[in-house]
Amino acid sequence: MLRRALPFGVLSLLLLAPLVYDRESVRPIDPAASALRPPLSTVTLLRLDTGDAEADGDRTLVVDELSRQGDGWSFLRRGETGTLSAEDLRDRRQRTYWLGTDRVGRDVLALLLHGARTSIAIGLLSAAVALLVGSAVGGLSGAGPRWADALLMRLLDALLAFPQLVLVLLLAVLFRPSPLAVVLIVGLTSWMGIARMVRAEVLQLRRSAFVLAARALGATHLRVVLRHLLPNTLGPALIAATLLVGDAILVESALSFLGLGSGGEAPTWGRLVAEGRGDLVRAWWISAFPGLAITGTVLLVHRCGSRIASWLDIADPHLRG
Amino acid sequence: MLRFLLHRVLVAILLVWLVASATFFAVHLAPGDVASLYLDPRVPASQIERVRTLYGLDRPLPVQYLSWLGSVARADFGVSPSHQQPVLEVLRDHAGPTLVLGAAAWLLSIVAGLAAALGVAALQERLRARAAQRSATEGERSDGQRRARRLLSAARTLRRSLRAGALIVYSLPSFWIGLMAILLFGSRLGWLPISGMSDDASRDLGWAGRTVDLAEHLVLPAIILALPIAAYIAQVVHSALEEELRGDAVRAARARGHGDGRVLLHALMSSSGAALQIAGLWLRVLLGGAVVVEYVFGWPGLGRITAAAIQARDVPLVAATALVAAFAVVLGTLAADLAHALIDPRVREQIWSLRPTSETTAARSS
Numbered sequence: 001m002l003r004r005a006l007p008f009g010v011l012s013l014l015l016l017a018p019l020v021y022d023r024e025s026v027r028p029i030d031p032a033a034s035a036l037r038p039p040l041s042t043v044t045l046l047r048l049d050t051g052d053a054e055a056d057g058d059r060t061l062v063v064d065e066l067s068r069q070g071d072g073w074s075f076l077r078r079g080e081t082g083t084l085s086a087e088d089l090r091d092r093r094q095r096t097y098w099l100g101t102d103r104v105g106r107d108v109l110a111l112l113l114h115g116a117r118t119s120i121a122i123g124l125l126s127a128a129v130a131l132l133v134g135s136a137v138g139g140l141s142g143a144g145p146r147w148a149d150a151l152l153m154r155l156l157d158a159l160l161a162f163p164q165l166v167l168v169l170l171l172a173v174l175f176r177p178s179p180l181a182v183v184l185i186v187g188l189t190s191w192m193g194i195a196r197m198v199r200a201e202v203l204q205l206r207r208s209a210f211v212l213a214a215r216a217l218g219a220t221h222l223r224v225v226l227r228h229l230l231p232n233t234l235g236p237a238l239i240a241a242t243l244l245v246g247d248a249i250l251v252e253s254a255l256s257f258l259g260l261g262s263g264g265e266a267p268t269w270g271r272l273v274a275e276g277r278g279d280l281v282r283a284w285w286i287s288a289f290p291g292l293a294i295t296g297t298v299l300l301v302h303r304c305g306s307r308i309a310s311w312l313d314i315a316d317p318h319l320r321g
Numbered sequence: 322m323l324r325f326l327l328h329r330v331l332v333a334i335l336l337v338w339l340v341a342s343a344t345f346f347a348v349h350l351a352p353g354d355v356a357s358l359y360l361d362p363r364v365p366a367s368q369i370e371r372v373r374t375l376y377g378l379d380r381p382l383p384v385q386y387l388s389w390l391g392s393v394a395r396a397d398f399g400v401s402p403s404h405q406q407p408v409l410e411v412l413r414d415h416a417g418p419t420l421v422l423g424a425a426a427w428l429l430s431i432v433a434g435l436a437a438a439l440g441v442a443a444l445q446e447r448l449r450a451r452a453a454q455r456s457a458t459e460g461e462r463s464d465g466q467r468r469a470r471r472l473l474s475a476a477r478t479l480r481r482s483l484r485a486g487a488l489i490v491y492s493l494p495s496f497w498i499g500l501m502a503i504l505l506f507g508s509r510l511g512w513l514p515i516s517g518m519s520d521d522a523s524r525d526l527g528w529a530g531r532t533v534d535l536a537e538h539l540v541l542p543a544i545i546l547a548l549p550i551a552a553y554i555a556q557v558v559h560s561a562l563e564e565e566l567r568g569d570a571v572r573a574a575r576a577r578g579h580g581d582g583r584v585l586l587h588a589l590m591s592s593s594g595a596a597l598q599i600a601g602l603w604l605r606v607l608l609g610g611a612v613v614v615e616y617v618f619g620w621p622g623l624g625r626i627t628a629a630a631i632q633a634r635d636v637p638l639v640a641a642t643a644l645v646a647a648f649a650v651v652l653g654t655l656a657a658d659l660a661h662a663l664i665d666p667r668v669r670e671q672i673w674s675l676r677p678t679s680e681t682t683a684a685r686s687s
Contacts, residue, residue, distance in 0.1 A: 158339030160601065161647040161654075163609030166627070170344075170643045173631055174351035250494055254613055257496045259632055273497050280500060281508050288504075291497030298492035 007303040014297065015120055017113040025110040026267070033062040033078050034097075034105035036283045042096045046075070049090040062105075066092065100285040102275065108285060112293050115269045119297065122183055123249040129187025130194055130248075131241040135230060137191065138198025138237075143206065143225045149199075160192050168251055172260040182255065186248045194240050201233040235312045242305030246298040253294050269294050325662055325669045333655045340647040341393045345386055348640050398641035403633035408641045411626060418518055419622030422615070423607060425539050426546035430603070433547065434554025435593065441483045441555075442562040443585055448476040450581075483559060487552040495610050499545045499617040506541060514538050516619035542618040546610050550603040554596045561592030594665050600657030601650055608646045 028034060029045065037043070044066050048059040063075040072085040099108040141152045159167075171185045205211060206229065214224050255261055256270030269290040276286030309315070373379050377388065392398070398408035452472035459465025507515030514520065518538050519531070526534065565571060565588040574584050615624030623642055630638040662668045 154335060154339060155343075158336050158343055158647075160605075161336055161340050161650045162343075162643060163605040163646050163650070165609035165612060166643045166646050169612065169627065169631055170347060170639050171351075173634055173636060173639050174347065246492065250492070253494050254496060257494075258613070258616065258628055270494070270496075273494075273500065277500060280504050284504055287497065287500050291494055291501065294494050294497065295489070295492045299489065302488060302492070 004307060007300050007307065011120065011297075011300055011304060014113075014116040017116050026106055026114050028101075028105035029060050030062040031105040034101050035103050036279065037097050037101040037105075038283075039098060039100040039108075039285050040096065041100065042094055044075075044092055045095050046084070046092050047090045048084075048088050099289045100283065102272075102286045103279055103283070108272075108289055111267050111272055112269070112290060115267050115272060115290070116293070116297070118179070118268050119249050119252060119294070122179065122186070122252045123245040123297075123301065125183045126187035126190070126248040126252075127241045127244040129183060130191040130244050131237060132191075133188065134191035134194025134241075135198050135233070135237055138195040138233070139202060139225060139230050141195065142199040142202030143221070143229055152195075153199075156192050156195055159189070162189075164189050164247075165251060165254060168255060169258070169260065172255060177255070177260050182252060182261070186251050186255075190244050190247060190251075194237050194244070197240055198230075198233045198237050201236060202229050205229050205232055235314050239305060239309045239312070239314050242301065242308060245305070246301045249294065249298055249301070322662065322669055326659065329655055329658055333651050336651045337648060338390075340651065341390060341644060342386075344640050344644050344647075345389050348636060349382065349385070393644070398644070399637045401630070401635055401638040403630060403635040403638065408637050411638060412623065412641060412645060415621065415623050415626050417622075418620055419611060419615070419624060421535075422539065422542055422546065422620055422622060423611060425543040426550070426607060429543055430547035430550035430554060431596070433551040434596065435558060435589070437483070437551065437555040438559040438562055439585065439589055441479055441559055442566065442588075443581070445476040445479055445563075446566060446581065446585070448472050448479070452476075480559075480563075483555065487556045490548050490552040493548070495545055495549070496613045496617050498548070499542070499614055502541050502545060503617070513540055515541075518621055538620075542614050542620055545618075546607065546614045549606050549610065553599060553603055553606070557595045557599055558589075558592055561595035562588055565592045591665075594661050594668075597657045597661040601654040604650045604653040608649060 034043065043062050043064060046061040046063060046066070048061065061075070061077065063077045065076040067074055069083065072083055073089060074081060074083045097107055097109070099112065101107055102111070137152055137156070141149045167189045168185055171189070172182070175181050175185065177185075202225075211224060211228055214228055219227075252261070253268065253270030253273070256268040257274045259271075259274065261268050261271050272290040273287045276283065276288075276290070279286055370379070377385060380388075396409055398412075400406070401408045401411050404411050449472070452469040455465055455472065456469035459468070503515045506513045514537055519534050520538075566584075570591070571584055571588055574587055579587075611622065611624035612627050613624070614620070615622050616628040619625065623645075627639060627642045630642070658668075
């Protein structure tokens with residue numbers, strides 16, 4: 001049971017991660033000395049006593065080595081040695097940059113955890129938008145008048161002719177991207193598969209005995225659709241929507257990579273990969289880890305979708321074919 | 322066949338019209354127009370009005386819509402603000418590299434996808450055959466049965482690893498895997514050039530030298546672009562193959578005494594239609610992926626100018642590339658449908674199901 005719930009646990013932990021890894025840890029400390037540190041490098045942070053409580057943040061030194069020298073301390077900072085008297089040093093602690101630092105000295109792990117919420121939330125929300133629009137269009141198409149069906153299906157075919165990424169890029173250029181706009185743009189360009197599936201499902205259910213029974217009891221058409229047809233398509237539609245969560249995360253990251261991301265100060269994974277591009281040869285870790293995070297999260301989402309499919313006892317589209 | 326052809330062409334024309342309309346309304350329903358996007362807000366209102374008149378933005382929407390349809394029919398997409406050049410010329414100048422890259426990725430994905438599907442299916446067949454043999458000859462002994470079961474489970478594991486591999490490939494962001502490939506093969510190992518389409522030095526080389534240079538530049542982007550499509554094709558064709566191998570045709574072929582190789586070849590022929598059924602899907606993946614891959618690899622094609630146009634907020638150019646991409650998908654799907662109808666007579670019968678049913682299950686946003 002625990003193993004089955006594991007993907008959900010990891011996913012919710014990632015959503016909560018910014019609470020644990022707070023804004024403080026994203027802020028660079030002593031950029032001159034902490035920039036472009038490789039993964040697993042450990043440094044010592046020295047807080048200096050300046051007598052001014054306000055300026056404490058600025059007076060932290062990042063040093064490689066620290067040793068006693070007589071009364072005071074001597075340290076090695078980026079290949080240069082320096083000394084410090086005992087009373088100047090307020091406290092010291094070790095810090096390990098597990099995944100290295102970027103060019104302004106921000107901890108890559110902290111950035112990743114910070115970006116997790118943006119990526120996952122945009123993925124979930126845009127899949128929810130797609131589920132809503134897809135169910136509405138599919139329901140109208142399957143249960144509505146024939147001309148509406150013909151019209152909607154041709155419209156759907158036309159939308160399906162666009163590569164999703166190209167359509168998303170066009171819309172992102174037209175509408176200034178904000179997190180909400182990205183959710184809407186990605187959601188409104190990915191509902192077609194769900195609509196087609198809901199329509200097929202509704203067309204099949206329309207002929208079933210329980211719908212006939214409801215009709216015989218005098219239920220109106222609208223009531224049959226809303227209370228009997230659509231709820232029965234919800235399971236398969238939900239599973240199809242879990243596929244879209246992964247796709248949405250990938251599309252959002254491509255959008256951020258191309259510089260049309262959700263904006264704001266939250267560092268998204270796609271933007272981190274783009275930022276690391278300039279330092280690819282010197283500092284591979286800046287681009288490498290966010291990409292791994294994207295891949296891992298998408299796989300995790302697929303895992304969750306598979307689990308939900310097996311709980312609902314629906315054929316698993318995650319193992320297509 | 323003629324009725325089939327006529328019907329599909331009509332549907333394609335309808336789709337082209339809808340696609341053009343969708344693009345028009347997306348561009349015109351967005352807040353802000355060309356005038357307010359490119360002009361400094363301090364420009365006096367009368368000047369803005371003049372620009373709007375110049376671009377015809379002051380006319381009623383239906384009139385603009387009709388004139389837009391007319392200009393699309395004449396392949397006139399307006400002038401690109403960032404290139405200061407007609408959009409059509411920009412597209413024409415950059416179409417070549419994209420065609421080269423797309424064709425290479427297309428061939429590669431078909432070969433790799435079919436090879437993966439066939440390889441896995443062949444191995445599975447062999448394992449199953451051996452299991453059947455084991456249980457027939459050593460069936461009485463308890464470990465004979467166990468061994469047969471183990472062989473069968475190995476065949477299932479093979480099938481699952483194909484699925485898992487495909488899933489991992491879909492989950493890789495192409496921009497990231499492209500960067501990692503550049504890092505590994507381009508700069509750490511130094512095997513391949515990392516950017517662009519040719520080296521400056523290659524201009525002095527002869528015809529053969531230039532071809533080799535182009536091929537070297539093509540390897541990485543083509544592989545990255547082909548990866549997800551190869552995974553789709555492998556998965557779809559593999560399932561079709563599995564079904565085919567259980568079917569009567571294969572049993573009949575075996576009864577006639579055909580060997581494994583010949584049987585597999587036959588099964589592959591009749592199941593490769595499955596790859597054609599998802600043609601629309603992989604064309605979308607190919608064209609969408611081209612934007613990112615060309616951007617990452619500095620490939621001087623349509624994808625890269627699209628990426629640049631996005632950053633310059635060049636709406637006419639982005640809209641035109643979206644339109645051209647959608648036209649390409651419609652035409653490609655039409656061609657694939659016709660090819661499918663040519664090799665499989667059953668397809669010709671399903672005139673009124675506008676799309677192959679299997680795409681419903683295979684449909685994923687790309």
